[in-house]
Amino acid sequence: MGRQTQFDQRVMPHLDAAYNLARWITRNDSDAEDVVQESFLRAYRFLESLKETDARPWVLAIVRNTAYSWLRKNRPADVVPIDDAGVLPDDIETAGHLSPAETNPEVILLQSANRKLVNQALEDLPVGFREVLVMRELEDLSYKEIASVAGIPIGTVMSRLSRGRDLLRRAIDVRLRRAS
Amino acid sequence: MEPEIARDATYYRAPDALRQRIEASVGGLARQERVPAMRRGFLMAAAFAAVALVSWNLALLHVAARADDTAHDVLSAHMRSLMAPGRVVDVESSDQHTVKPWFAGKLDYAPPVHDFSADGYPLVGGRLDYVDGHPVAALAYKRRMHTVSLFVWPEAGTADTQPKVSTLKGYSLATWTRGSMRYWAACDAAPSELARFADLMSSAPG
Numbered sequence: 001m002g003r004q005t006q007f008d009q010r011v012m013p014h015l016d017a018a019y020n021l022a023r024w025i026t027r028n029d030s031d032a033e034d035v036v037q038e039s040f041l042r043a044y045r046f047l048e049s050l051k052e053t054d055a056r057p058w059v060l061a062i063v064r065n066t067a068y069s070w071l072r073k074n075r076p077a078d079v080v081p082i083d084d085a086g087v088l089p090d091d092i093e094t095a096g097h098l099s100p101a102e103t104n105p106e107v108i109l110l111q112s113a114n115r116k117l118v119n120q121a122l123e124d125l126p127v128g129f130r131e132v133l134v135m136r137e138l139e140d141l142s143y144k145e146i147a148s149v150a151g152i153p154i155g156t157v158m159s160r161l162s163r164g165r166d167l168l169r170r171a172i173d174v175r176l177r178r179a180s
Numbered sequence: 181m182e183p184e185i186a187r188d189a190t191y192y193r194a195p196d197a198l199r200q201r202i203e204a205s206v207g208g209l210a211r212q213e214r215v216p217a218m219r220r221g222f223l224m225a226a227a228f229a230a231v232a233l234v235s236w237n238l239a240l241l242h243v244a245a246r247a248d249d250t251a252h253d254v255l256s257a258h259m260r261s262l263m264a265p266g267r268v269v270d271v272e273s274s275d276q277h278t279v280k281p282w283f284a285g286k287l288d289y290a291p292p293v294h295d296f297s298a299d300g301y302p303l304v305g306g307r308l309d310y311v312d313g314h315p316v317a318a319l320a321y322k323r324r325m326h327t328v329s330l331f332v333w334p335e336a337g338t339a340d341t342q343p344k345v346s347t348l349k350g351y352s353l354a355t356w357t358r359g360s361m362r363y364w365a366a367c368d369a370a371p372s373e374l375a376r377f378a379d380l381m382s383s384a385p386g
Contacts, residue, residue, distance in 0.1 A: 004210040015202070019194035033198045040202045044209055111188070118188035137185040165185075170184050 003047060010050065011043050014059040017139055021060055024134040025067040027123050031074075037067040057145040064131065064149055071127070082128040084156045120173040129164030136161055182308050186203070190307065247355070250312045250364065254355075255348050257309045257318065258329040258366035268327065269305030269320050279306045283317050291317035291332040291361070294384045321377065326369040328377055335362035343378035345371045354378040 018039060023032035039062045043050075050058050071078045122130060135141045135149060147154045261267045271282040280293040286308055295303040304320040304327070310333050311318075321328040335357060343356040343363075352374040354365040363381065367374045 001215070002210075004206065007206060008329050012199075012202075015194045015199055016191075017199065020192045023192035029195075032192070033195065033201075036194065036198060036203055037205070041205060041209065042350070044206050114183040114188040115190065118183045118185060119190055122185065133185055138189060138191050168185065173227075 003044070005140050007047060009045050010055045011040065011047075011059055014056045015040075017056055018059055018063045019133060020138060021131065022063050022067050024122070024138075025064065025127055026070065030104065035067045036063060038070075039063040044064065054145075056139075057141065057149050060139070060141075061137070061149045061151075068157055078124045078127055080128070082126060082160065084152075085160060102177055115174055118168075121168050121175060124171060125164060125167055132157055132160045133164045133168065152154060152155055195284075200215050206218070220296070243376065251346070251348055251353055251355075252332055253311045254329075254353060254364040254366050255351055256332065257311050258327075258351070261309070261329060262327060268307070270307040274303045274305075274306040276303060279303065279319070283308075287315060287317055289317075289334045289361075291319070292359075293319060293382065294381065296321065296377070296380050296384075299376075299380055301380060305351070307336055322375055323367065323369050323377065326367055326373070327329055328365060328367040328369070328374065330377075330381065331364040331366075333362055334360060336361070343375065343382050345375045347371055358382055 009035065016038070018036050019032055022035040022039070026032050026035060039059075043059055043062050046062070068079065088168065121131065125133070132146055135146045136143075141149070143154050143157045146157045150157065152160075183254040267374070271279055273279050274295055274297065276293040276295050280290065283291055283306065291306075293303070293306065297303070301321045301323055304322055307318045309316055309331065311333070314333060316331045316333040319330040319332070321330065338357045338360060340359070341357045343354045345352060345354045347353065350368070352367050352369060352371040354363075354371075354374050356363050356375070356378060363378075365374055365378055365381070367377070
């Protein structure tokens with residue numbers, strides 16, 4: 001199989017996932033495009049290192065590395081180290097998925113309000129929490145996959161998810177209280 | 181309704197323009213790798229072949245021209261020795277142990293000297309001559325009524341070659357190398373007779 005064919009078949013299907021992660025890390029459309037473009041050229045060059053497993057974590061790891069390099073260069077203040085020494089809470093998977101969206105206008109209004117709220121709160125989270133939440137909640141990656149993408153132990157993935165959800169909930173509460 | 185990431189956070193999809201840009205640049209990379217690699221390889225091979233061909237031809241021409249020059253030189257030396265009485269040999273002896281030491285002190289190398297009387301090529305003697313731009317050992321042999329001239333000089337770095345017989349102006353010539361020595365033989369006998377001499381000489385011990 002040719003290199004380009006292999007790239008088209010194995011890497012290109014993860015373009016949306018790549019863009020979503022890059023967009024959530026950089027918090028900017030054009031920066032995310034630059035990051036993804038660079039990442040995919042790298043992926044093409046490093047295609048030999050892609051093993052016969054799911055390519056998505058591999059692609060996302062490249063995107064994440066590229067995005068972090070970009071952040072360090074352009075917005076170093078965004079890259080805040082996270083203290084992972086905190087105690088792992090008992091309720092790791094507290095935030096379960098809710099029932100499917102309903103369709104009455106009130107709910108839609110509420111939903112769009114929630115959308116804005118969640119997006120802003122998530123964007124305001126430190127990038128270390130933001131990325132694991134995006135990978136878990138939006139990409140549905142396993143703990144193991146997130147660990148390999150972010151280059152951190154699985155235990156750290158779990159604690160960051162838990163603390164990230166806590167932080168997000170608090171940020172949302174603060175915004176709701178401020179709004180009312 | 182509680183706000184929740186999986187439902188409320190935006191899933192950003194890659195713009196079509198980005199997809200097209202990536203496809204274009206990867207396509208470019210692929211072409212760079214594929215076509216120019218082939219073209220570069222081909223051009224380099226072609227250039228190399230052309231250079232090799234030209235230098236090979238030049239080398240052949242050069243070697244041929246040099247060999248040709250030497251052949252003329254050898255034949256001239258052979259004929260001069262026959263025209264001038266007393267020029268055939270300076271040391272007249274069928275004894276190789278007389279002829280060989282005669283060269284000592286006259287040349288900075290010792291030409292192999294053999295007598296092939298038993299094979300019909302008796303040694304007549306030796307002399308100095310001047311061939312191919314340097315003084316050389318010249319040996320004279322008899323083949324019935326014919327005189328065979330053998331010229332020997334060092335030629336460093338050449339592998340041994342089998343005798344190659346040719347004719348020039350009705351004369352037979354033979355040349356070969358052995359033990360870093362270049363041999364040229366000239367004679368007005370038939371090429372086969374010179375070839376036989378060349379075989380004897382080139383296979384003689386030492």
